[in-house]
Amino acid sequence: MVADTSSTQNISLKLRVWRQAGPDQEGRFVDYQAENLNSNMSFLELLDVVNDDLERRGEDPIAFAHDCREGICGTCSLVIDGKPHGPHHGIASCQTYVRSFKDGDTVVVEPYRAKPFPVQRDLITDRAAFDEIQQAGGFISVRTGSACDANAVPIPKEDADLAMDAAACIGCGACVAACKNASAMLFVGAKVSQFALLPQGQPERDQRVLNMVAKMDELGFGNCTNQYECSAACPKLISHDFIAKLNKEYLQASVRSAFKARSSV
Amino acid sequence: MNLFRNLFTSSIGRKFLMAVTGLVLVGFVTGHLVGNLQIFLPPDQINGYAHFLQGLGPLLWGIRLFLLACVAIHIWAAVVLTLESRAARGPESYGVKKWLRASVASRYMRMSGVVVLAFILYHLAHFTIGIPGDESYKSALPSVVLENDVREFGIPLAAAGTEVHDVYSMIFLGFANPIVSLFYIVAVGLLTVHLWHGTDSLFQTLGWRNARWADGLRKVVAIYCILYFLGNLAIPGAILTGLEEPAAGTTAAAELIAQR
Amino acid sequence: MATLNSNIPPGELADKWSTYKANMKLVNPANKRKYKVIVVGAGLAGGSAAATMAELGYKVDCFVFHDSPRRAHSIAAQGGINAAKNYQNDGDSVYRLFYDTVKGGDYRSREANVHRLAEVSTNIIDQCVAQGVPFAREYGGLLDNRSFGGAQVSRTFYARGQTGQQLLLGAYSALSKMIGAGAVTMHNNSEMLDLVLVDGQAKGIVVRNLNSGAVTCHAADCVVLATGGYGNVFNLSTYARNSNATAAWRAYKQGACFANPCFTQIHPTCIPVSGDYQSKLTLMSESLRNDGRIWVPKKAEDCDKNPNDIPEADRDYFLERIYPSFGNLAPRDVSSRAAKRMCDEDRGVGPTKLGVYLDFSDAIQRLGADTVRARYGNLFDIYKEITDESAYETPMRIFPAVHYTMGGLWVDYNLMSNIPGLFVLGEANFSDHGANRLGASALMQGLADGYFVAPYTVGNYLATQKPGSAPSIDEPAFKAAVANVQELTQRLLKTKGKETVAHFHKRLGKIMWDHCGMARTKEGLEEALKLIPALREEFWANVNVPGSDDHLNQALEKAGRLADFLELGELMCRDALTREESCGGHFREEYQHADGECLRDDENFAHVAAWEYQGEGNLPHRLTEDLNYQTVKMSTRSYK
Ligand SMILES: Cc1cc2nc3c(=O)[nH]c(=O)nc-3n(C[C@H](O)[C@H](O)[C@H](O)COP(=O)(O)OP(=O)(O)OC[C@H]3O[C@@H](n4cnc5c(N)ncnc54)[C@H](O)[C@@H]3O)c2cc1C
Numbered sequence A: 001m002v003a004d005t006s007s008t009q010n011i012s013l014k015l016r017v018w019r020q021a022g023p024d025q026e027g028r029f030v031d032y033q034a035e036n037l038n039s040n041m042s043f044l045e046l047l048d049v050v051n052d053d054l055e056r057r058g059e060d061p062i063a064f065a066h067d068c069r070e071g072i073c074g075t076c077s078l079v080i081d082g083k084p085h086g087p088h089h090g091i092a093s094c095q096t097y098v099r100s101f102k103d104g105d106t107v108v109v110e111p112y113r114a115k116p117f118p119v120q121r122d123l124i125t126d127r128a129a130f131d132e133i134q135q136a137g138g139f140i141s142v143r144t145g146s147a148c149d150a151n152a153v154p155i156p157k158e159d160a161d162l163a164m165d166a167a168a169c170i171g172c173g174a175c176v177a178a179c180k181n182a183s184a185m186l187f188v189g190a191k192v193s194q195f196a197l198l199p200q201g202q203p204e205r206d207q208r209v210l211n212m213v214a215k216m217d218e219l220g221f222g223n224c225t226n227q228y229e230c231s232a233a234c235p236k237l238i239s240h241d242f243i244a245k246l247n248k249e250y251l252q253a254s255v256r257s258a259f260k261a262r263s264s265v
Numbered sequence B: 001m002n003l004f005r006n007l008f009t010s011s012i013g014r015k016f017l018m019a020v021t022g023l024v025l026v027g028f029v030t031g032h033l034v035g036n037l038q039i040f041l042p043p044d045q046i047n048g049y050a051h052f053l054q055g056l057g058p059l060l061w062g063i064r065l066f067l068l069a070c071v072a073i074h075i076w077a078a079v080v081l082t083l084e085s086r087a088a089r090g091p092e093s094y095g096v097k098k099w100l101r102a103s104v105a106s107r108y109m110r111m112s113g114v115v116v117l118a119f120i121l122y123h124l125a126h127f128t129i130g131i132p133g134d135e136s137y138k139s140a141l142p143s144v145v146l147e148n149d150v151r152e153f154g155i156p157l158a159a160a161g162t163e164v165h166d167v168y169s170m171i172f173l174g175f176a177n178p179i180v181s182l183f184y185i186v187a188v189g190l191l192t193v194h195l196w197h198g199t200d201s202l203f204q205t206l207g208w209r210n211a212r213w214a215d216g217l218r219k220v221v222a223i224y225c226i227l228y229f230l231g232n233l234a235i236p237g238a239i240l241t242g243l244e245e246p247a248a249g250t251t252a253a254a255e256l257i258a259q260r
Numbered sequence C: 001m002a003t004l005n006s007n008i009p010p011g012e013l014a015d016k017w018s019t020y021k022a023n024m025k026l027v028n029p030a031n032k033r034k035y036k037v038i039v040v041g042a043g044l045a046g047g048s049a050a051a052t053m054a055e056l057g058y059k060v061d062c063f064v065f066h067d068s069p070r071r072a073h074s075i076a077a078q079g080g081i082n083a084a085k086n087y088q089n090d091g092d093s094v095y096r097l098f099y100d101t102v103k104g105g106d107y108r109s110r111e112a113n114v115h116r117l118a119e120v121s122t123n124i125i126d127q128c129v130a131q132g133v134p135f136a137r138e139y140g141g142l143l144d145n146r147s148f149g150g151a152q153v154s155r156t157f158y159a160r161g162q163t164g165q166q167l168l169l170g171a172y173s174a175l176s177k178m179i180g181a182g183a184v185t186m187h188n189n190s191e192m193l194d195l196v197l198v199d200g201q202a203k204g205i206v207v208r209n210l211n212s213g214a215v216t217c218h219a220a221d222c223v224v225l226a227t228g229g230y231g232n233v234f235n236l237s238t239y240a241r242n243s244n245a246t247a248a249w250r251a252y253k254q255g256a257c258f259a260n261p262c263f264t265q266i267h268p269t270c271i272p273v274s275g276d277y278q279s280k281l282t283l284m285s286e287s288l289r290n291d292g293r294i295w296v297p298k299k300a301e302d303c304d305k306n307p308n309d310i311p312e313a314d315r316d317y318f319l320e321r322i323y324p325s326f327g328n329l330a331p332r333d334v335s336s337r338a339a340k341r342m343c344d345e346d347r348g349v350g351p352t353k354l355g356v357y358l359d360f361s362d363a364i365q366r367l368g369a370d371t372v373r374a375r376y377g378n379l380f381d382i383y384k385e386i387t388d389e390s391a392y393e394t395p396m397r398i399f400p401a402v403h404y405t406m407g408g409l410w411v412d413y414n415l416m417s418n419i420p421g422l423f424v425l426g427e428a429n430f431s432d433h434g435a436n437r438l439g440a441s442a443l444m445q446g447l448a449d450g451y452f453v454a455p456y457t458v459g460n461y462l463a464t465q466k467p468g469s470a471p472s473i474d475e476p477a478f479k480a481a482v483a484n485v486q487e488l489t490q491r492l493l494k495t496k497g498k499e500t501v502a503h504f505h506k507r508l509g510k511i512m513w514d515h516c517g518m519a520r521t522k523e524g525l526e527e528a529l530k531l532i533p534a535l536r537e538e539f540w541a542n543v544n545v546p547g548s549d550d551h552l553n554q555a556l557e558k559a560g561r562l563a564d565f566l567e568l569g570e571l572m573c574r575d576a577l578t579r580e581e582s583c584g585g586h587f588r589e590e591y592q593h594a595d596g597e598c599l600r601d602d603e604n605f606a607h608v609a610a611w612e613y614q615g616e617g618n619l620p621h622r623l624t625e626d627l628n629y630q631t632v633k634m635s636t637r638s639y640k
């Protein structure tokens, strides 16, 4: 399939890929033999090569989501041999390389499995649910042009760094895919924590967490049982400490909102 | 009120209820174990203690109802959350299933919980209501008269001369049956597994856990679980193996010798 | 023929923007909700524009081909964003940022626009911080800055190596808020395939839903395009794989002029191609050149050897040799071209022979491996991940790659194209960067356009439109556009040839890279102008697009985008051929100083070249907009 272009080792793999024509169609695994692969090729490039072959034969190529191919856009979303984003730790599917597999291996590739992420086609799932959670409160309201000087409020470096740890989430959904309960707690925890850690996030702090969690529940994500599979699969190694923080934020907000004095006007 | 709605209908709220009720139950089983370990003291001690508890009257019922409510809420939350999580997984399951790092205890919480529930039901029938072995049940045994004042931490529990149920003998007789003992041991083992994840997990649920001290917490929980299991193992274990003989003169001593 | 009126407000350069704002037309608040604005794209430019205009009260419909606005290509920007905050007290000012940008662009940008960019740059940082963008901070809690190429002050704000991501998430969160509030209707997975004009004004678009295949029309009072750059015409680039020129190209075919299409930026330090399966090039930070030394073997026969076995005497540290005063820190375009020349002399290294060494052994000896790890560890890790080689042990291999397109749809001071009602923001317009963009300035421009410029200038246009006068989608213009789109789709599906879309894209990329890449010649460009039409013909005769148009069909998506690249590539070559000078990223070998620097021709080419479509089969018209510098004096750009 692919010409040998370098001195690196060439290997063959058997791919077992989930094929499903549409959201309401039945799916199944189909096997593909991929020969003579350059081990420096990325896993997505491997799929490109298989697809090239399929297209040339007039067959439907395997649909898979991808864009940046450097681990930042969060589009790629393969479950490879049972682990979202493949065998390695802290990287996205697009940063997985063929050299991670041994010659002759069978590699099983499937889409995320979670009810709020319905399969669109083959390996592509619809993750709009994450956008909806974000729309429910994942923002700080600031009118364009109304902001005060950026240095007017100093922020302790530690807080800013921790907020950045949380903000590094790429919204890929691997946490949901890896969680046996299909819970979105890591994603939501990261977003809620980022804002809760910053002074700018304070005015809407309670409302934000209450609304985002309500939306998360409404969309049918599962319930966390603290198994930490999510953070193990997360390509950005978002810590499950943010789930603990989310829990606390939610409980505090619930209590505060129950006892807060209300203006009578 | 919003607070109640959040607690009883949101995922995090119900998790919180589970953690709080779990915490209460942890407190109960720990206290219960400490109380039960009095079996290794002279018979008056545990009999007097049991008598004291029985004598609490309405307060006892208050505590019982509270515990019952905790168990009920705990189980209700567990069932509801589990059903939702099942549904959230969707109709199709993975072709390759793999665990990444979830602790073994955490993977089987639902199973260990169900066994614990079965155990509690059996245990209540056994020692509180007295169905399985009526003849060894405390009310079927001759009552005993306390020889000494029984006190704990300086608090008087029962005065010498009080006539009380022979809980001491009931336990000895109950655990003399190897099947009963083994069931206790297995059940307590699974309870320990449940606690292994549960006591660690509740800190996460309450938002008190982070990477800085998660390792320390895990160790403390491990030590606690080991001690808890050993303590619980000791009672049926010691009785079954004969390491601990019933004190001379008790009904249990008499019956056990008669059986041999 | 179109007229290019830049509509620069009168007055002193520094007062133009405030004068404009003071005098622009306003829309009555109660009327705002009667106007509908279509925004295509939700990268930094589109996302910030859609959010801000919704906040102002307009009804906004936003379209992206991505499955979420958060995935726009802006997310990949690493380095940082410039702003004239002068927080470092090192003498920065609006004027200095303006001046650096004009000079960096090799005097081919429009002064007034660049000055406005520099003015609003400070507001951008305020806005982003208020949104919760976690910029890097110093221990005192204040914002940190780093320095970047082309400037002598530290004015670059950054969030680790993920600045683009964090800025985009800021804009995305603002947009999310407005979507949640119902003020923006978001259309994900929706690719714009045509622009619709009614009475000569942009009034709507045709989109295809990429999941269902449904083709629908959308009408509005005006259309804003913020659809990013077109670097993927080269096939291999640092762009996200799906970045494309379709929206801009279809607008061009409806009459919008395409300005300076040949201005592309090539970044010198990217990880080289490793095989013909390659789909993407990854950028490595330019900062590596601070400590790494760049070389190739002196003798072609050494190129296959292990670099560690090549003795010092047989190495050619070509940048140090050719540019003794700048050495390994020679500017982006100069370094890129030098590396290419080495490879043209058959002295390139690596499996494909398209690479040069970036060697850290001196630095490791001088500073110790730990210091080098502290400075560049994460980059070495990325390198290792991709190539499976340790840069601590063997030299890195690097090669230039396409990184940014300065060209784009022509816009006036209002960011409006020559089609009234069609606004173009961000990388999609020909913008403020002239012939070369400075690092950390694209993010700045995207957000400036979206947050601070377009919301005013679009309002200024809408005030000239009657409220509620947006056309109905039953107008014949919409019907015709849909028919047009469907015809194109069917043509692609029915060809049923033998070759894949990827095959043609690779071939186009090679032609572009060879003839319209880092260095261009008259002969090469003329050659390309023959090759591309031939390739296009072959494409239409022999492409195979499997499947149909009523489902998610990625092959069809790619085919449509490539069809546009096959036309755009030709225009780029034509533009490069007619610009008979060298400037910034456009290097014509015929026009260079003795030392290999660009030889500009300010006499004849101090203008924007904007191309106007003349229908299929006809040559486009080349229009020009003269660049009059009021404030800056044009001089030879030199970093020596
Ligand atoms: C690797 C890399 C690193 C970079 N680093 C920096 C840096 O450090 N600093 C800096 O200043 N700049 C940097 N840049 C450049 C900068 O990132 C981009 O120029 C800028 O982000 C472009 O933003 P945009 O909003 O114009 O377009 P994009 O972010 O590309 O957004 C385009 C949007 O348009 C949509 N779209 C496109 N076509 C259609 C269509 N037909 N129909 C519907 N929707 C469509 C897309 O869905 C997307 O939402 C870098 C670029 C690259 C490639």
Ligand code: HEM
Pocket: B029, B032, B036, B050, B064, B116, B120, B123, B124, B127, B128, B167, B171, B184, B188, B191, B232, B235, B236
């Ligand atoms: C070897 C271990 C145990 C021993 C010897 C033991 C012994 C007893 C005895 C003697 C009683 C009855 C007290 C009385 O009514 O006079 C009792 C009650 C009870 N035990 Fe245990 N127990 C053991 C383990 C457990 C465990 C592990 C649990 C919980 C999971 C448990 C839960 C209870 C409960 C709920 C009651 C009823 C309390 C009440 O009457 O309100 N026990 N136990």
Ligand code: HEM
Pocket: A224, A225, A226, B015, B018, B019, B020, B021, B022, B023, B025, B026, B029, B071, B074, B075, B078, B106, B109, B110, B112, B113, B114, B116, B117, B194, B195, B197, B198, B199, B201, B202, B203, B205, B206
């Ligand atoms: C009666 C049957 C029981 C069932 C079905 C049950 C079930 C569960 C389940 C499903 C969980 C959730 C697991 C998780 O969140 O990780 C859980 C958690 C827990 N259980 Fe139980 N359980 C039972 C009894 C008990 C008892 C008797 C105790 C205490 C002695 C207990 C203590 C806990 C604790 C502390 C937690 C952790 C709560 C948290 O994660 O925040 N459970 N239980």
Ligand code: SF4
Pocket: A168, A169, A170, A171, A172, A173, A174, A175, A176, A186, A187, A190, A230, A233, A234, A235, A236, A237, A238
């Ligand atoms: S938390 Fe991690 S796994 Fe989940 S969406 Fe974010 S980056 Fe992906």
Ligand code: F3S
Pocket: A178, A179, A180, A181, A182, A183, A184, A185, A186, A223, A224, A225, A226, A227, A228, A229, A230, A231, A240, A243
């Ligand atoms: S794996 Fe699932 S159970 Fe919780 S800690 Fe992560 S969401």
Ligand code: FES
Pocket: A065, A066, A067, A068, A069, A070, A071, A072, A073, A074, A075, A076, A092, A093, A094, A095
């Ligand atoms: S393709 Fe962007 S993260 Fe993998």
